[in-house]
Amino acid sequence: MAQTPSNTSPLNVLRLAIAQLNPVVGDISGNLELARRARKEAAGQGADLVLFTELFIAGYPPEDLVLKPAFVDACERAARQLVEDTADGGPGVIIGTPLKRTSGIHNSVIVADGGQILGERYKLDLPNYGEFDEKRVFQPGPNMPGPVNFRGVRIGIPICEDIWGQLGVCETLAESGAELLLVPNGSPYYRGKMDVRHQTVIRQVIESGLPMVYANQLGGQDELVFDGASFGIEADKSLAFQLSEFEETVAVVTWKRRDDVWVCDNGPMAKLPQGEEADYLACMIGLRDYVNKNGFKNVVLGLSGGIDSAVCAALAVDALGEERLHAIMLPYRYTSEESLTDAKACAQALGCRYDIIPIAEPVEGFLSSLSETFAGTKEGITEENLQSRTRGVILMAVSNKFGSMVVTTGNKSEMSVGYATLYGDMNGGFNPIKDLYKMQVYSIARWRNAHLPAGAMGPSGEVIPVNIIDKAPSAELRENQTDQDSLPPYPVLDDILECLVENEMSVQQIVTKGHAPETVQRIEHLLYLAEYKRRQAAPGVKITRKNFGRDRRYPITNRFRDRG
Numbered sequence: 001m002a003q004t005p006s007n008t009s010p011l012n013v014l015r016l017a018i019a020q021l022n023p024v025v026g027d028i029s030g031n032l033e034l035a036r037r038a039r040k041e042a043a044g045q046g047a048d049l050v051l052f053t054e055l056f057i058a059g060y061p062p063e064d065l066v067l068k069p070a071f072v073d074a075c076e077r078a079a080r081q082l083v084e085d086t087a088d089g090g091p092g093v094i095i096g097t098p099l100k101r102t103s104g105i106h107n108s109v110i111v112a113d114g115g116q117i118l119g120e121r122y123k124l125d126l127p128n129y130g131e132f133d134e135k136r137v138f139q140p141g142p143n144m145p146g147p148v149n150f151r152g153v154r155i156g157i158p159i160c161e162d163i164w165g166q167l168g169v170c171e172t173l174a175e176s177g178a179e180l181l182l183v184p185n186g187s188p189y190y191r192g193k194m195d196v197r198h199q200t201v202i203r204q205v206i207e208s209g210l211p212m213v214y215a216n217q218l219g220g221q222d223e224l225v226f227d228g229a230s231f232g233i234e235a236d237k238s239l240a241f242q243l244s245e246f247e248e249t250v251a252v253v254t255w256k257r258r259d260d261v262w263v264c265d266n267g268p269m270a271k272l273p274q275g276e277e278a279d280y281l282a283c284m285i286g287l288r289d290y291v292n293k294n295g296f297k298n299v300v301l302g303l304s305g306g307i308d309s310a311v312c313a314a315l316a317v318d319a320l321g322e323e324r325l326h327a328i329m330l331p332y333r334y335t336s337e338e339s340l341t342d343a344k345a346c347a348q349a350l351g352c353r354y355d356i357i358p359i360a361e362p363v364e365g366f367l368s369s370l371s372e373t374f375a376g377t378k379e380g381i382t383e384e385n386l387q388s389r390t391r392g393v394i395l396m397a398v399s400n401k402f403g404s405m406v407v408t409t410g411n412k413s414e415m416s417v418g419y420a421t422l423y424g425d426m427n428g429g430f431n432p433i434k435d436l437y438k439m440q441v442y443s444i445a446r447w448r449n450a451h452l453p454a455g456a457m458g459p460s461g462e463v464i465p466v467n468i469i470d471k472a473p474s475a476e477l478r479e480n481q482t483d484q485d486s487l488p489p490y491p492v493l494d495d496i497l498e499c500l501v502e503n504e505m506s507v508q509q510i511v512t513k514g515h516a517p518e519t520v521q522r523i524e525h526l527l528y529l530a531e532y533k534r535r536q537a538a539p540g541v542k543i544t545r546k547n548f549g550r551d552r553r554y555p556i557t558n559r560f561r562d563r564g
């Protein structure tokens with residue numbers, strides 16, 4: 001392994017490039033190419049060193065791909081090609097890759113310069129909660145890491161969770177002589193996460209006394225959205241620089257050694273999106289990357305004139321462009337004139353293709369085929385679900401014919417209580433609003449009407465007609481139906497659900513907040529009951545601390561009800 005030549009004086013100025021990029025899980029050669037382009041760009045900006053994000057070569061999180069020896073070998077081969085590139089005298093690299101060593105398979109980084117590997121470091125603290133499952137596939141690093149000497153600068157490289165956990169990785173690095181901490185991350189978005197990250201890093205800066213650079217991945221990977229927003233904290237705990245959120249960038253930040261402390265020189269200070277804006281961008285990027293990374297040319301959705309499908313349509317146009325969304329109104333006898341007008345106005349405002357395919361014939365056809373079997377029974381939910389299922393069949397037929405993916409539109413309130421039809425409106429490949437409660441869907445609709453999101457491909461202005469926001473929500477599966485016939489008002493429902501899902505509160509605690517005991521008990525019951533539906537539901541963008549997916553693993557067969 002190469003050492004800094006003793007006759008070379010150590011750097012007193014370090015131009016650090018942060019590669020806040022969007023790798024694709026499993027696309028090893030594509031990620032290597034991306035890394036090479038970033039390094040070239042960084043070289044053009046005069047960088048000494050390029051910091052890539054966690055497991056960049058593999059894409060994060062690679063999950064069980066790591067159990068395939070062929071995958072791990074291919075990642076190491078690609079990482080070594082990047083190491084060889086550094087022989088050109090350009091910037092060195094800190095590149096993340098899985099590595100198989102005698103101590104096991106590690107979530108690792110390779111530090112390279114001048115065509116040589118200066119060091120390898122392995123993640124010690126493997127996150128195994130919420131969306132993370134790293135203990136399943138990786139072994140923790142066998143020893144506390146020491147710093148790596150890069151051109152005379154002793155750099156400490158904790159890897160992501162190493163700065164969140166209690167193992168004292170940063171302190172140990174400081175004790176063993178590190179001067180600066182550079183952290184590659186794969187840190188997914190949830191609402192309010194930026195504050196948590198800043199606090200986490202500041203805590204480590206206080207404990208180690210060292211400045212820290214936090215580099216985060218960008219882009220959607222199945223349910224997760226990595227929001228970038230890389231930043232640095234000075235040794236005095238002030239913000240050294242802040243890169244933009246939800247945007248790819250290769251940014252060079254200059255650090256100078258002053259009285260043996262590294263200080264950032266004029267770092268960029270991006271303004272971060274907040275609240276609805278951040279949620280909207282996460283939903284948009286999550287949908288865009290799901291569709292593009294999985295090779296779909298177009299998407300199709302049922303546009304009902306209601307709020308959920310209107311917001312999904314806006315997200316689809318913003319994510320992909322109006323020419324890639326096909327919106328279809330599928331009216332039946334309960335579809336109101338108002339819905340027809342609203343759906344058309346929404347499609348026109350968005351500029352997407354809009355068709356009307358009435359479902360009366362197929363629905364009557366099913367009913368006629370079932371007439372003997374159903375003779376003597378009462379009309380009810382079965383006939384209602386047939387409408388939803390017929391729509392689902394038609395949307396899937398369009399998807400099959402034109403290779404477009406069905407966007408499914410159930411919000412978190414509906415997914416919580418099972419207010420959706422299996423193999424009906426639950427059909428679809430991906431759901432951009434799956435982790436937004438109904439009231440939050442209204443909020444982002446209002447926000448979108450007033451703002452054009454950064455990077456959106458759709459038009460500005462009122463893309464969701466206000467009547468869609470103002471009217472009472474209805475599934476229109478029978479005469480004069482509204483959602484509130486079978487569910488409590490959404491502000492009440494959403495609050496109870498947040499208490500049960502995100503906060504794991506007891507029924508009694510929720511009642512103490514002022515909710516009716518029978519309502520809370522009914523919602524708790526519906527929440528448990530609908531687990532079977534959620535297991536069959538499409539994936540969707542994670543927005544909260546606890547989404548329906550790997551964050552929340554309840555049994556389907558479950559007799560527990562909290563009556564304590």
Ligand SMILES: Nc1ncnc2c1ncn2[C@@H]1O[C@H](COP(=O)(O)OP(=O)(O)OC[C@H]2O[C@@H]([n+]3cccc(C(=O)O)c3)[C@H](O)[C@@H]2O)[C@@H](O)[C@H]1O
Nearest residue numbers: 381384385388414418419420421422424425475477532556
């Ligand atoms: N534990 C379990 N494990 C596996 N499967 C289970 C099951 N329990 C029932 N099932 C199966 O599931 C079926 C019931 O589920 P499903 O067929 O979906 O029907 P179901 O849940 O009975 O009805 C759909 C509900 O969604 C509402 N909806 C529908 C359409 C749109 C909207 C909207 O908000 O836009 C709302 C509708 O008003 C109704 O309340 C049963 O017939 C049974 O086959």
Ligand SMILES: Nc1ncnc2c1ncn2[C@@H]1O[C@H](COP(=O)(O)OP(=O)(O)OP(=O)(O)O)[C@@H](O)[C@H]1O
Nearest residue numbers: 302303304306307308309328329330331409425475
């Ligand atoms: N008439 C319709 N035409 C096209 N799609 C429909 C129609 N009715 C329902 N859908 C589809 O099924 C989903 C479930 O919708 P439904 O109208 O039953 O209730 P919702 O949850 O209030 O949704 P939305 O607010 O979009 O209406 C809709 O989002 C839409 O994609």
Ligand SMILES: NC(=O)CC[C@H](N)C(=O)O
Nearest residue numbers: 127160161164186187188
């Ligand atoms: N990849 C990781 O180790 C990420 C874990 C960390 N707690 C985060 O969410 O950012």
